[in-house]
Amino acid sequence: MTTSATMTRTASRPQSPIPSEPAWTVDAVLALFELPFADLLFRAQAALRAHFDPSAVQRSTLLSIKTGNCSEDCGYCSQSKRYQTGLETQGLLSTEEVLAAAKAAKAQGAGRFCMGAAWRGPKEKDMAAVAEMVREVKALGLETCVTLGILKEGQAETLKAAGLDYYNHNLDTAPEYYGDVVTTHTYQDRLDTLQNVRAAGLKVCSGGIVGLGETRRHRAGLIAKLANLDPPPESVPINNLVPIPGTPLAGSETVDIFEFVRTIAAARIAMPASYVRLSAGREQMSESEQALCFLAGANSIFYGDQLLTTRNPRVDGDNALFEKLGLHGV
Ligand code: SAM
Ligand code: DTB
Ligand code: SF4
Numbered sequence: 001m002t003t004s005a006t007m008t009r010t011a012s013r014p015q016s017p018i019p020s021e022p023a024w025t026v027d028a029v030l031a032l033f034e035l036p037f038a039d040l041l042f043r044a045q046a047a048l049r050a051h052f053d054p055s056a057v058q059r060s061t062l063l064s065i066k067t068g069n070c071s072e073d074c075g076y077c078s079q080s081k082r083y084q085t086g087l088e089t090q091g092l093l094s095t096e097e098v099l100a101a102a103k104a105a106k107a108q109g110a111g112r113f114c115m116g117a118a119w120r121g122p123k124e125k126d127m128a129a130v131a132e133m134v135r136e137v138k139a140l141g142l143e144t145c146v147t148l149g150i151l152k153e154g155q156a157e158t159l160k161a162a163g164l165d166y167y168n169h170n171l172d173t174a175p176e177y178y179g180d181v182v183t184t185h186t187y188q189d190r191l192d193t194l195q196n197v198r199a200a201g202l203k204v205c206s207g208g209i210v211g212l213g214e215t216r217r218h219r220a221g222l223i224a225k226l227a228n229l230d231p232p233p234e235s236v237p238i239n240n241l242v243p244i245p246g247t248p249l250a251g252s253e254t255v256d257i258f259e260f261v262r263t264i265a266a267a268r269i270a271m272p273a274s275y276v277r278l279s280a281g282r283e284q285m286s287e288s289e290q291a292l293c294f295l296a297g298a299n300s301i302f303y304g305d306q307l308l309t310t311r312n313p314r315v316d317g318d319n320a321l322f323e324k325l326g327l328h329g330v
Helices: 003-012 026-033 037-051 095-108 124-139 155-161 175-180 187-199 216-227 257-270 287-295 315-325
Strands: 056-066 112-117 143-147 166-168 203-205 208-210 235-240 275-278 300-302
Touching: 026 037, 026 216, 026 257, 037 257, 037 287, 056 095, 056 275, 095 112, 095 124, 112 124, 112 166, 124 143, 124 155, 155 187, 166 235, 175 187, 175 216, 187 203, 203 235, 208 216, 208 257, 216 257, 235 257, 257 275, 257 287, 275 287, 287 315
Parallel strands: 056 112, 056 300, 112 143, 143 166, 166 203, 208 235, 235 275, 275 300
Antiparallel strands: none
C-alpha cells in the first residue's frame, strides 16, 4: 500500500470518535417495568440463564468497620450524625476484630467479605489500616469488597495494591432525584468515584435503593444509569429501604413487593451479565417474596445475621430456603 493511500484512508476517518448512543434509555427501561408481570419474569429468567447457572447464588457477608457519626445527610441512613437514630457509634475496628468476623463468615460459606465504613470518604490516615484489613482478609481466601464513600486520587490504587477485588459505591437513585435524598455530596461525586475505581482496575459494585419516595420513572432512571456505565457494574445491589426511625425518609411510602420484583427483573435484563443482589430489606420479606426475586433474576444476597446496622435473615433460615428452592450458595 502506498503512503498516499494510507494517508487518504486516515484522512477520511472522523477526527474524534463519534460518541456511542447509550445502550439503555430511561424509556426503554420503563417499558420493561410496564410489561405484564409474567412476560417480565420470563425475559429476566432467559437473561439470567444466558449468562449464569440459575441455581447458583453468590453470598457476601457484611461488616461495619466504622459505625455512625457520618458527616453526610443521606436521608435514609442510620449512620448520619444529623439524625437522632439512637445508633451506638464505633470507631474503626482493629484488624484482629475484622479478621475474626471474616473467618466466621468464611466458615458459614460466604465467598466475599464486604467491609463498610460510615465516612464521606477515607482520610489518608485511615488508608493504611484499611489496606491491612483487605490484605489479611484476602489471605484467608475470601473475595474482598469495601465501601468507604468518596475516593480521592490514588486511594483506589492503594486498595487495589492491597488485594481489593470490589469497591461498592451505590448511585442509589435516579440523577434527578438524588438531591431530594442527599445534599452534602452530588451524583457527579458518586460517578467520579466509580470512574476512579474502574481506572484502578477494581471491580465495581453499584446499585441503589427502592422505597425512597421515588417514582417508577426514577427507578428506571437508576437502572439505565447503571446499565450505561461502560462497562456496567459487575455487581448490582438492589436494596429495599429499611426505614430507620429518626431519618427524614423513614416515612416514605412502602413500595409494593411486585414493584420491587419488577425492579430486580429490569436490572437483570438491562445488565444480563452482572450479579444482581437482593440486598437490604430481605428481613422484612416472606420466603415466597424472596423466591419471586430469585425468579426475577437475583443471583446474589447478603448472607449473615447482620447488615451494617440492621438485621438480615439468619443464616440457618437462608440455608433452609436455599434447600427448599434447590439453590446453592457460592
Ligand atoms: N458511606 C459509604 C457510602 O455512602 O457509600 C458506605 C456505606 S453506605 C451505608 C452503603 C449503602 O448502603 C448506601 O449507598 C445505601 O445504598 C445502603 N443503605 C444504607 N442505609 C440503608 C437503609 N436504611 N435501607 C436500605 N439501604 C441502605
Ligand atoms: C449495599 O448496597 N447495601 C449494603 C452494602 N451495600 C454496604 C448496606 C445495607 C445497609 C442497610 C442498613 C443498615 O444495616 O444500616
Ligand atoms: Fe454516611 Fe454512607 Fe450513611 Fe451517607 S450512606 S450517611 S455517606 S454512611
